[in-house]
Each structure stands twice: as C-alpha cells, then as structure tokens.
Amino acid sequence: TEELLRSTEKLVYAGEVAVSIAHEIRNPLTTVKGMIQLSGKDSKLLHYDLIMSELERMNLIISDFMILGKPKVVQFSDEYSSTILKEVLSIFQIHADMNDISIISETIQDVQVKCDRNQMKQVILNILRNAMEALPSGGEIHISLDIEGSFQRIKFTDNGEGMPPEVLRRMGEPFHTTKSDGNGLGMMIVNNIIASHGGRVDITSEVGKGTSVAIFLPMK
Ligand code: ADP
Ligand code: MG
Numbered sequence: 721t722e723e724l725l726r727s728t729e730k731l732v733y734a735g736e737v738a739v740s741i742a743h744e745i746r747n748p749l750t751t752v753k754g755m756i757q758l759s760g761k762d763s764k765l766l767h768y769d770l771i772m773s774e775l776e777r778m779n780l781i782i783s784d785f786m787i788l789g790k791p792k793v794v795q796f797s798d799e800y801s802s803t804i805l806k807e808v809l810s811i812f813q814i815h816a817d818m819n820d821i822s823i824i825s826e827t828i829q830d831v832q833v834k835c836d837r838n839q840m841k842q843v844i845l846n847i848l849r850n851a852m853e854a855l856p857s858g859g860e861i862h863i864s865l866d867i868e869g870s871f872q873r874i875k876f877t878d879n880g881e882g883m884p885p886e887v888l889r890r891m892g893e894p895f896h897t898t899k900s901d902g903n904g905l906g907m908m909i910v911n912n913i914i915a916s917h918g919g920r921v922d923i924t925s926e927v928g929k930g931t932s933v934a935i936f937l938p939m940k
Contacts, residue, residue: 738785739785739786741785742782742785742786743786745778745782746779746782746786749775749778749779749782752775753772753775753776753779756768756771756772756775757772769818773815773818776815777901780845780849781903784846784903784905784906784909785903785905794836794839794916795836795837796834796835796836797834797835797836797837798832798833798834798940799832799833799835799837799840800830800831800832801830801831801832801833801865801872801874801937802827802830802865804835804837804840804841804844805825805844805863805865805874807841808841808844808845808848809823809825811845812845812848815849815852816852816861819852819855819856819858820857820858820859821851821852821855821858821859821860821861822859822860822861823860823861823863824860824861824862824863825862825863825864826862826863826864826865827864827865828864828865828866829865829866829867829872830865831867831872831939831940832939832940833872833917833937833938833939833940834917834937834938834940835917835937836913836917839913839916839917840913842909842913843909843910843913843914843935844874846906846907846909846910847876847910847933847935848861848876849906850906850907850931850933851876851878851880851931851933853899853902854878854880854881854882854930854931855878855879855880855881856881859878859879859880860878860879861876861877861878862875862876862877862878863875863876863877864877867939868936870938870939871919871936871937871938871939872936872937872938872939873934873935873936874934874935874937875932875933875934875935876932876933876934877930877931877932877933878930878931878932879929879930880930880931881927881928881930882925882926882927882928882929882930882931883898883925883927883931884927888923888925891907891923892907892908892910892911892921893908894908910935914935914936914937917937917938918937918938919935919936919937919938920935920936921933921934921935921936922934922936
C-alpha cells in the first residue's frame with residue numbers, strides 16, 4: 721500500500737509539474753502565433769499553413785494538460801446538445817477543412833441536457849480530434865443526435881483506420897496512446913466528464929472500417 725501511495729503521489733506531482741509547464745509555454749506560444757498571423761499569408765514566410773496548424777496542435781496539447789489542473793468547479797445548466805455542438809464545430813471546421821474531412825451532421829432528436837457547457841465542449845473536441853487523427857488522408861465524420869430511453873445520444877462516426885480490440889480495451893487508460901505525438905489523456909478526460917454527468921460512453925471500432933463513439937447524457 722505504501723508503494724502504491726508513493727506512486728500515486730508521484731503521479732499527482734508529475735501532473736502538477738506538467739500543468740505549470742503548460743501554463744508557462746502558453747504565453748510565448750500565443751505571442752509567436754500572433755506574430756506569424758500578423759505577418760500574414762502573403763509575406764515570404766514559407767509553409768504558413770503548416771506552421772499555423774502545428775502551432776495550433778501545440779495549443780491543443782497544452783489545453784489538455786491545463787484541464788488536468790483545473791479545479792473541479794462545475795456549473796450545470798440546461799443546454800440543447802445541438803447548440804454546444806455548433807459552437808465546437810465552428811472552431812473545429814477549420815481543422816477539418818485543412819485535413820480534407822467532411823463533417824456530416826444529422827439531427828434526429830435534439831433535447832436539453834443538464835451539463836457543464838465547457839466540459840461538454842472539451843469532450844466533443846477530444847472525440848473529434850481523435851476522429852481527425854484517425855483520418856490522416858481525409859474522410860468523413862458523421863454526427864447524430866437522438867434519444868435512447870431517458871438519454872440524449874450524441875454519436876460520432878469516422879471512417880478512419882479503426883482500432884484492434886486490445887487498443888479499444890485500453891482506451892481511456894491514462895497515458896495509453898498509439899500515437900508518436902499523443903499523450904493518451906483525451907479519452908480519460910472524456911470518460912471522467914461523462915461519468916460526472918451521470919452518463920456513459922459506448923465505443924465500437926473495426927480496423928480499416930472506422931470508429932463510432934457515442935456519449936449518453938441524461939435528458940433534462
Ligand atoms: P491520444 O489521442 O493522445 O492518443 P486518447 O485518449 O484520445 O489519446 O486516445 C487513446 C488511443 O485510442 C489513441 O492513441 C488511439 O489509438 C485510440 N483511438 C481513439 N479514438 C480513435 C478513433 N476515432 N479511431 C481510431 N483509434 C482511436
Ligand atoms: Mg486524443
């Protein structure tokens with residue numbers, strides 16, 4: 721038990737260090753991004769799009785770490801799922817466009833759910849990013865809203881590379897990643913947030929075919 725305690729303490733400490741480093745990196749990163757944006761696409765700067773998308777990627781990784789350090793103050797309100805979805809898509813669309821990904825939304829039944837708006841955005845963004853990363857040469861992400869029992873189901877289906885059962889089984893384990901630049905925190909955050917909302921996450925996947933991630937949230 722003492723051994724376990726020590727390793728838990730270490731993990732918590734490592735988390736704190738990661739969060740403080742993330743904070744420190746965010747400021748210079750924001751400056752660099754701003755300068756490059758100012759100098760603009762038309763300047764002689766080579767690989768403008770690539771530089772911008774890589775900077776944005778760094779930004780997203782930092783956001784993940786900062787989430788880990790956030791105090792757990794949650795603010796539940798009644799929200800239409802489609803409204804939150806639209807807000808996230810307005811940010812995500814640019815990444816989809818850059819990666820040749822079509823986002824196809826079909827709203828079948830949109831209802832109000834009790835949720836923390838910011839946390840839900842984080843959940844949706846993490847799922848969309850995974851879908852995008854599973855589609856290195858483009859493809860489709862379908863999003864549907866419907867009702868199952870007393871839950872709103874928000875389902876994301878990509879036609880990407882999919883994953884074998886052993887990866888699927890370990891999905892959501894902290895730091896478990898198959899990506900050279902992944903951190904293996906995304907699905908852990910998704911699971912934690914959805915669990916704290918009284919919901920659940922269902923994932924199916926087939927190698928070469930794609931992956932479907934459905935989140936269930938209790939209706940208002
Ligand atoms: P990360 O994205 O940093 O690797 P995540 O927790 O978000 O961490 O995902 C864990 C792992 O689950 C990924 O490394 C990947 O192997 C697998 N995975 C998640 N979403 C998908 C998806 N849509 N398609 C294929 N594999 C996925
Ligand atoms: Mg991820």
